[in-house]
Amino acid sequence: MKHIFKQGTNKNAPVLVLLHGTGGTENDLLPLADRISPESSVLSIRGNVLENGMPRYFRRLAEGVFDEEDLIFRTKELSDFLDQAAEKYGFDRYNLVAIGYSNGANIAGSLLFHYQGSLKGAILHHPMVPRRGIKLQDLSGVRIFIAAGDNDPICVPQETEDLISLLKDAGANVSVHWEKFGHRLTASEVEAAAVWYDTHFKVLS
Numbered sequence: 001m002k003h004i005f006k007q008g009t010n011k012n013a014p015v016l017v018l019l020h021g022t023g024g025t026e027n028d029l030l031p032l033a034d035r036i037s038p039e040s041s042v043l044s045i046r047g048n049v050l051e052n053g054m055p056r057y058f059r060r061l062a063e064g065v066f067d068e069e070d071l072i073f074r075t076k077e078l079s080d081f082l083d084q085a086a087e088k089y090g091f092d093r094y095n096l097v098a099i100g101y102s103n104g105a106n107i108a109g110s111l112l113f114h115y116q117g118s119l120k121g122a123i124l125h126h127p128m129v130p131r132r133g134i135k136l137q138d139l140s141g142v143r144i145f146i147a148a149g150d151n152d153p154i155c156v157p158q159e160t161e162d163l164i165s166l167l168k169d170a171g172a173n174v175s176v177h178w179e180k181f182g183h184r185l186t187a188s189e190v191e192a193a194a195v196w197y198d199t200h201f202k203v204l205s
C-alpha cells in the first residue's frame with residue numbers, strides 16, 4: 001500500500017499508524033502524530049480504494065452503508081500490510097497505536113474487530129460501527145480513545161454508544177470525548193487525545 005514511514009527517536013514508543021479520512025492522503029494526519037507522540041515512528045498509509053477519485057480504505061454502497069465483503073477483504077489487506085511493514089522497517093508488530101479519522105477510524109475499528117493483537121491502542125476520531133452481528137476478538141488490554149460529535153450527522157451519537165458497548169463488551173478500555181462540531185476533526189479533540197495518550201502510552205526512552 002502507498003505509505004510514508006518515518007523512523008522515530010524512541011524505539012520503545014508505540015509506532016503510530018495513521019489512517020486518513022475519505023479523500024485524504026498519507027500526508028493528512030502527520031501533524032497529529034507530531035502532537036501525540038513526536039518520538040514515535042510513524043507509518044502513514046493511503047487507502048487503496050478510490051471513490052470518484054477519493055482515496056478510502058474500503059468501498060461503501062452509500063453514505064454510512066458499507067460494502068461488507070470489501071470491508072473484510074480490505075481489513076485483511078491492511079493487516080497483512082502491517083505484518084510486511086513491521087518486517088521491512090524492523091519495528092515491533094505488537095506495539096502499534098492507530099490514529100484514524102472517519103473512514104480511517106472505521107478501518108482501524110475493523111482491524112480491532114477482526115484481528116486479535118493487531119493494535120495495542122487506537123485513537124478514533126468520529127468512528128462508526130464497522131460491522132454488526134459478529135463476535136469480536138478478545139480486546140482485553142487494548143486501550144481506545146474515541147472522539148465524537150454529539151451533532152455529527154454522519155456518525156450519530158447512538159452509533160458511537162453502540163461502538164463503545166461493543167468494544168467494552170470485548171474487554172477494551174474505552175475513553176470517549178464529546179464535541180459539538182459535527183464530523184469535524186478539531187484541534188481540541190486532538191488535545192484531548194494527546195492527554196489520553198500520555199496517560200496510557202507515554203514511555204521513557
Ligand code: MLT
Pocket residue numbers: 021022060063064065102103104106128154
Ligand atoms: C465511511 O464511509 O467510512 C464513513 O461514512 C465516513 C466517511 O468516510 O465519510
